[in-house]
Amino acid sequence: LNMSRQLATFARRMGDFEQLIIAIATNDFKRVNVLLRTAIKNGASINTITAQIIEAAQGIRSTKGFTKFEHDLSLLIYRIGGHSLLYSLNHALGLPSLRTINNAANFVKITPTFGPISAAEICANIQNVILKPRTLAGKTGKHGIVIMMDECAVEERCDYFPSANKIGGLCQKHSGGIPLTLQTYKSAMTIVNALHEGTVHFAKEMLVVAVRFGNEENIYPILVAPTCKMETAEDTVALYEMIISAWDDVARETCGVIRNFATDGDPNRRRAGYLLFCQEELPTSHPLYEILSNLKGLNLCTGKDLILQTIDWRHEIKRDSQLLGNCTLVRQPSGMTVDGRIINPFFLGETLNLLPDQDEKSVHRLLNPNDAQNVPTALGLVDAIIQLHDLKPPSSNVELATTLDSTRLLGYLFENFSHPFITPEASLSDQIQMLSTYAHLAFVLFREFRTDFMSNQLYGDTQTTAKNIVFSVAKQQLLDPNVKVNANEDGTDPVESHFGFMRMAGSHNSAMSYKQGVERNGWACDIQGVYSRWPQLHQESRRRRITRTSHKDHLNTSKWIADLLAGRCDLIDCWCLGEAEAIRILKLFSKLSPEKYDFHAILATSGVDFLRPWGNNIYPGLAADPDRSV
Structure with missing residues (x-):
């Protein structure tokens, strides 16, 4: 008898569930999940839930309550598509209306500026x-x-x-x-x-x-x-x-x-940064001094509360409204003087054609882009110059073989400045080491060839970027060494x-x-x-994706696969390794005499550092002469 009753109850419950499934399947009802969630929370029976679904489909019952996701989705629709689209989707899909999100959301309102900034x-x-x-x-x-x-x-x-x-x-x-x-x-x-x-x-x-x-x-x-x-x-x-x-x-x-x-390298902001954020030397009593004073060549001048200025590295590689980067210099007829050799489009056109993945058309596109501000094209030229590291010129071309070392030197310069920002496999230690190598190489070449190598403003901007990243790592190590720091940011x-x-x-x-x-x-x-x-x-x-090199200008920390924890970066060790790498490169590919890159002797002179290559508190970045990288 008990078994019969249990079977009858089970059959009745199965019937109720079938009715519920049929009600859900046959009624065109918006936001059924909200009704089910509310009913279950209130302990409603299967029959009650089925009746509520039918009533909702007939317009007798309306569902109340929205999730945070639904509120945000309506806000997104309103901001991108406008009120009309939100109205349509509110009636078609049951999303929150404008009045609902007005009551629930705190819209951001900016105070405008009337007259002088206050x-x-x-x-x-x-x-x-x-x-x-x-x-x-x-x-x-x-x-x-x-x-x-x-x-x-x-x-x-x-x-x-x-x-x-x-x-x-x-x-x-x-x-x-x-x-x-x-x-x-x-x-x-x-x-x-x-x-x-x-x-x-x-x-x-x-x-x-x-x-x-x-x-x-x-x-x-x-x-x-x-x-x-x-x-x-x-x-x-x-x-x-x-x-x-x-x-x-x-x-x-x-x-x-x-x-x-x-x-972004605006001239007025650049000058203001020097005037305000290079006022005083880092105090010897400051905890950062113990570390940063051992990084020979690093400019230790800061502003109030150690505030610094930095320039967007992307604007130092590409052409922007005020600043053109390295790639533009080598595209100009005057080019860049590296180790006594003028590297310009005429020389690069002949040299890059020897690379296996380049031809006359592709080289012409790199050297003569339709859009001089195009970052992917600029990075493509950088990558092509870097590939000259391993190029073996034809034995018949003696002149090319003797001048290729200058191009290789330029390739190493570009590599050590660009790769810290666009290589997800580079750890924070790798980034600091490469930036140190760049800072040392640029310092030597700028002291020797002056503005024939690089404009005063561009030299100051790139060294400012390297300095700020080193300071940022040191500051984070004091604040919380378990936080990631990425030069790319x-x-x-x-x-x-x-x-x-x-x-x-x-x-x-x-x-x-x-x-x-x-x-x-x-x-x-x-x-x-x-x-x-x-x-x-x-x-x-x-x-912004990283499936191709042309998108590397918009990477971010979430795409990085290497270790970026501030506490795992030994700044002194990385800086010294960068110096050693710069010396190795100069010995192999430069005709400069060793005393030209004797960093110990040069940087022993009071007031000489990478931002003030001749001392006397003279910053090339403050020069008033025309910036030929613009």
């Missing part, structure tokens, strides 16, 4: 963009802070900001004496007359200053200012000091100290990614006014926040 707006953005969101997310740890700066183009026109009742889009440098608040018709005419007289200008670009925490991928804009590109180095120094002061007042105690300022690439998100938010339309730029900066923060929480949603740019 500390108040920087502090307001630090509070709204960094402190509040990170506190809500539970990110309260201290980090080494990197301040990144770059510009993007904006349409030259004014905008009205209703919330402030002010006019925006006028250059911040010259709009200080003009009332930007629209109180009367006369206020508007004052602005119009100033524009006609040329005392104020429409902004040509939008300056974005952003904060990055350690090796985090996200950045946080703290200043979005319109600029006419007429600022001086002294203006930039004042801006740097204002940013440092605002950060120290608002965020230093909770977020950490500023480690460096990263730029040095620079402003995250800001360029941020600009990409801004274009995504504008339907991939790069044209925008200043007002739209301010809005899109906040939208870009929302987009990058969603992608950081749900990386599977982000379709990585093809140029």
